[in-house]
Amino acid sequence: MDYFFEERENLRFDFYDVDSKSPNLSKHDFLGQMFCTLGEIVGSQGSRLEKSIVGIPGKKCGTVIVTAEELGCCRDSVLMQFCANKLDKKDFFGKSDPFLVFHRSNEDGSFTICHKTEVIKNTLNPVWQAFKISVRALCNGDYDRTIKVEVYDWDRDGSHDFIGEFTTSYRELSRGQSQFNVYEVINPKKKGKKKKYVNSGTVTLLSFLIETEVSFLDYIKGGTQINFTVAIDFTASNGNPSQPTSLHYMNPYQLNAYGMALKAVGEIIQDYDSDKMFPALGFGARLPPDGRVSHEFALNGNPQNPYCHGIDGVMEAYYRSLKSVQLYGPTNFAPVINHVARYAASVKDGSQYFVLLIITDGVISDMAQTKESIVNASKLPMSIIIVGVGPAEFDAMEELDGDVVRISSRGKFAERDIVQFVPFRDYIDRSGNHVLSMARLAKDVLAEIPEQFLSYMRVRGIKPLPAPPPYTPPIHVLQTQI
Numbered sequence: 001m002d003y004f005f006e007e008r009e010n011l012r013f014d015f016y017d018v019d020s021k022s023p024n025l026s027k028h029d030f031l032g033q034m035f036c037t038l039g040e041i042v043g044s045q046g047s048r049l050e051k052s053i054v055g056i057p058g059k060k061c062g063t064v065i066v067t068a069e070e071l072g073c074c075r076d077s078v079l080m081q082f083c084a085n086k087l088d089k090k091d092f093f094g095k096s097d098p099f100l101v102f103h104r105s106n107e108d109g110s111f112t113i114c115h116k117t118e119v120i121k122n123t124l125n126p127v128w129q130a131f132k133i134s135v136r137a138l139c140n141g142d143y144d145r146t147i148k149v150e151v152y153d154w155d156r157d158g159s160h161d162f163i164g165e166f167t168t169s170y171r172e173l174s175r176g177q178s179q180f181n182v183y184e185v186i187n188p189k190k191k192g193k194k195k196k197y198v199n200s201g202t203v204t205l206l207s208f209l210i211e212t213e214v215s216f217l218d219y220i221k222g223g224t225q226i227n228f229t230v231a232i233d234f235t236a237s238n239g240n241p242s243q244p245t246s247l248h249y250m251n252p253y254q255l256n257a258y259g260m261a262l263k264a265v266g267e268i269i270q271d272y273d274s275d276k277m278f279p280a281l282g283f284g285a286r287l288p289p290d291g292r293v294s295h296e297f298a299l300n301g302n303p304q305n306p307y308c309h310g311i312d313g314v315m316e317a318y319y320r321s322l323k324s325v326q327l328y329g330p331t332n333f334a335p336v337i338n339h340v341a342r343y344a345a346s347v348k349d350g351s352q353y354f355v356l357l358i359i360t361d362g363v364i365s366d367m368a369q370t371k372e373s374i375v376n377a378s379k380l381p382m383s384i385i386i387v388g389v390g391p392a393e394f395d396a397m398e399e400l401d402g403d404v405v406r407i408s409s410r411g412k413f414a415e416r417d418i419v420q421f422v423p424f425r426d427y428i429d430r431s432g433n434h435v436l437s438m439a440r441l442a443k444d445v446l447a448e449i450p451e452q453f454l455s456y457m458r459v460r461g462i463k464p465l466p467a468p469p470p471y472t473p474p475i476h477v478l479q480t481q482i
Contacts, residue, residue: 032061039271222465330365350462362392
């Protein structure tokens with residue numbers, strides 16, 4: 001099945017004891033069932049999840065072990081370089097300006113273009129630059145499928161002259177530089193007309209290098225943990241929590257916007273964090289007993305240990321602190337970003353990656369400091385998600401997002417894009433279906449995380465650790481009496 005990091009993919013396994021050939025399940029004995037998400041399976045150590053089978057009251061139904069494996073056949077890329085010799089001269093004044101066009105063949109015998117080299121001017125013996133192409137694009141993962149290569153002479157007006165062509169396959173190319181990989185370039189029209197025609201030159205493969213692209217799941221399988229931290233805006237602009245108009249209003253019947261955003265994102269990320277302990281912070285409030293303003297306080301009231309157990313634990317701590325702190329201001333992001341950055345800076349070996357979710361009602365007070373902390377954090381294994389709740393203008397957040405213009409501070413640009421911003425109001429479902437609207441919100445804010453994660457690992461040259469050995473059930477030796 002397809003896997004998407006940013007979606008919660010619920011699975012249910014039902015177990016039956018087959019009693020007859022009937023396709024009707026009610027005719028067989030039900031042995032129990034197991035519920036989980038695909039994220040839970042791939043997020044477990046070695047992508048191996050062991051869970052109790054439930055569903056028959058008062059009965060132990062045993063356990064089930066589910067393993068997941070990413071299909072790896074289509075993840076290779078190849079780096080190839082070609083040169084040519086004695087190509088036909090096509091231009092009246094100079095020599096030719098040759099370039100190559102690669103096509104993969106389709107099931108129905110047609111061809112699809114998959115790569116064009118650059119043009120080398122005025123030569124019959126060009127050496128093209130090495131290029132990288134995925135095996136999927138080159139031959140659809142089929143090593144014996146025909147690859148057709150055409151040689152053209154470039155013309156300024158776009159009417160490029162055909163010099164000739166040859167065919168090969170991935171398997172042939174994979175032999176690398178050898179006499180097998182020198183190809184005669186044939187022009188069928190010339191061949192038909194001239195008896196003495198030999199060829200229109202030769203093309204030689206100079207190098208062929210296979211690179212396996214590592215995926216996000218390779219790191220997760222190798223044990224990389226994703227640490228999730230949440231930071232909630234407790235500034236006075238949210239409104240008095242006891243009033244229904246407040247963004248922090250505690251409605252006994254449904255979650256407020258803060259609760260919805262936190263649950264939507266948290267319930268997906270928690271699958272990738274084995275201890276399910278999440279630090280939960282608040283900013284912009286006056287704390288008891290003395291009313292000092294804090295921009296990074298622990299929601300559970302314990303600054304030494306701000307961890308909450310599971311997303312439900314975070315929700316509980318959030319509701320508790322709403323009752324004890326006074327909403328105040330200003331809206332400063334830098335302290336919570338720096339808080340997570342301190343942890344991220346201490347583990348740069350690829351074993352952990354940090355995701356900070358900031359939920360805010362808007363107008364940011366410490367823009368310069370926040371930009372500075374984001375630029376510094378872009379060198380660390382972390383990503384930042386900002387969800388804007390309420391009706392405010394979020395122009396400043398768009399700037400932090402860095403999708404259009406890469407964020408910079410004091411002339412220094414962020415090493416990579418690590419911030420994703422979405423306004424909560426874009427996801428409110430008019431029909432009141434919060435489940436769907438929250439799934440859409442999570443999808444949009446989390447979709448960029450795997451690529452941001454991989455960009456950090458690539459820049460640092462960190463390879464995934466090998467996965468633990470696959471599970472083999474213990475063999476019970478039966479003693480036989482003679």
